[in-house]
Amino acid sequence: MSTGAVNDTQMVIITGMSGAGKTVAIQSFEDLGFFCVDNLPPTLLPKFLELMKESGNKMNKVALVMDLRGREFFDHLFKALDELSETSWVTPQILFLDADDSTLVRRYKETRRSHPLAPSGLPLEGIKLERELLEELKGRAQLIYNTSQMKPRELREKILTEFSLNRKTIFTVNVMSFGFKHGIPIDADLVFDVRFLPNPHYIDHMRPKTGLDEEVSSYVLKWTETSKFLEKVTELLSFMLPHYKREGKAQLVVAIGCTGGQHRSVALAEYIANYFKKDYHTAITHRDIERRKENTK
Numbered sequence: 001m002s003t004g005a006v007n008d009t010q011m012v013i014i015t016g017m018s019g020a021g022k023t024v025a026i027q028s029f030e031d032l033g034f035f036c037v038d039n040l041p042p043t044l045l046p047k048f049l050e051l052m053k054e055s056g057n058k059m060n061k062v063a064l065v066m067d068l069r070g071r072e073f074f075d076h077l078f079k080a081l082d083e084l085s086e087t088s089w090v091t092p093q094i095l096f097l098d099a100d101d102s103t104l105v106r107r108y109k110e111t112r113r114s115h116p117l118a119p120s121g122l123p124l125e126g127i128k129l130e131r132e133l134l135e136e137l138k139g140r141a142q143l144i145y146n147t148s149q150m151k152p153r154e155l156r157e158k159i160l161t162e163f164s165l166n167r168k169t170i171f172t173v174n175v176m177s178f179g180f181k182h183g184i185p186i187d188a189d190l191v192f193d194v195r196f197l198p199n200p201h202y203i204d205h206m207r208p209k210t211g212l213d214e215e216v217s218s219y220v221l222k223w224t225e226t227s228k229f230l231e232k233v234t235e236l237l238s239f240m241l242p243h244y245k246r247e248g249k250a251q252l253v254v255a256i257g258c259t260g261g262q263h264r265s266v267a268l269a270e271y272i273a274n275y276f277k278k279d280y281h282t283a284i285t286h287r288d289i290e291r292r293k294e295n296t297k
Contacts, residue, residue, distance in 0.1 A: 009052065009090040010034075012063045012163065013081075015137060016097030017130060018116055019107045021147045021155050022065050025097060028159040029063035038065045042077040045084065053089070081140065085246050089279070091171070092246055096134075096141035101127055103148040142247065171245045173280045174253045177211070177269040179261025179288040188255035190240075192233060198223055200263045210289050211266025220267040230268070234275055241280065261288030 012034070014025050030036050040048065045064075052059045066077060084092050099107075101124060108115060108123040115126025138144065143162070147155055178185050180195065200206040200216050209216050220226060237254065244252050254272065258264035266286050273284045 009060045009062070011084075011090050011092045013092065013094045014063060014065045014097070015067055015094065015134070015141075017099055017104060017127070017134065018067065019104045020097035020099045021145075021150070021152070022067060022097055024152045024155050025095065025159060026063060026065050028156045029163070031156075032061070032160060032163055034061045034063040034163075035059050036063045036065075040064045040066055042066060042080040045080040049084070049087065049090070077137070085242050087242065093143065094137070094141040096138050096144045098138070098144060098146050100146075100148045101131075171249065171281065172251045172283055173241065173273070173276055174251055174283045174285060175269045175273040175276075176253055176255045176285040176287055177261055177265035177289065178255055178257050179259055179265070179291065180257050181259055182261060182288050182291060184257065185253070185255050185287060187253055189253045190237075191255045191257060194229065194256060194258050194264050194268055197226055197229070197258075197264050199259070201260070206263070209263075210286075211263050211268070211270065212286075212289070216263055217267040217270070220264050221271065226268075230271060230275075234272065237272070237276065241276070245280075261286070261291065 012029065014022055014029075016022060026036050026038055037048070048064075052062065081092070081094075084090065104127050105123050114120070115123045115130070117129045118126030145155065145158065150158070176185055176188065180193070184191060197220065200209075200219050203219070206213075206216050206219065211217055211220060221230075241252065256265045256269045256272065266289055269284060269286065273282045276282055
């Protein structure tokens with residue numbers, strides 16, 4: 001098994017209901033050493049990403065507050081989030097802070113503040129409108145905290161526990177080769193069948209070898225259909241991997257299968273894992289490579 005690692009930047013987008021605790025949240029991330037920006041307009045997110053990339057390792061932990069105080073830019077938020085999900089060097093998470101309507105009304109009364117969406121009306125009117133506007137964004141959040149029963153100290157402790165460095169999860173792409181004659185791996189997330197490719201098994205001197213041998217690998221990779229397959233599968237995975245990562249999945253198992261799991265699947269698994277190791281933590285597993293039988297086809 002071989003592995004590769006990349007420089008991964010952690011980004012948390014803090015949003016949610018006004019009065020649910022975003023100020024406490026951003027202060028908590030500052031305590032964790034995050035570079036924090038309050039009320040960043042979504043239209044500025046692409047430019048901010050450029051600044052992060054140019055900074056090298058200086059901005060590898062970032063927390064951004066985005067809420068309806070910048071509502072004139074809010075329509076651009078989903079486009080910005082989609083663009084963010086396409087990047088492979090940053091791990092975005094949406095933290096949505098919520099609270100019951102009655103709790104939010106009480107908090108507004110205690111602070112004597114007006115709701116930003118109902119500056120001259122009842123707080124409950126603004127709360128209901130805001131909840132409606134934020135419904136889709138809440139559905140895209142990886143973490144949702146209901147702070148109705150939380151004191152500021154408890155919210156701070158929850159964030160410190162959740163986002164401390166020793167809790168950070170590394171997203172791993174595990175590329176596995178296998179033989180269909182030995183069964184499909186039960187832990188595979190994606191399965192690709194490469195039995196349509198020319199088989200080195202039928203060349204006598206290659207039969208006892210594996211896809212790890214240069215001669216076998218070169219034979220498998222030289223065909224036009226192999227090149228087209230690799231072009232299409234790497235393009236598909238390049239699209240899918242950021243989305244799996246964004247959803248908080250710790251590992252994705254990509255299984256490449258040929259008949260016996262010794263030649264074609266091994267060579268292609270090696271190629272795919274090496275292709276993605278510059279952008280992701282990768283691992284390679286050859287499940288059936290040692291099952292060498294003369295009748296393997």
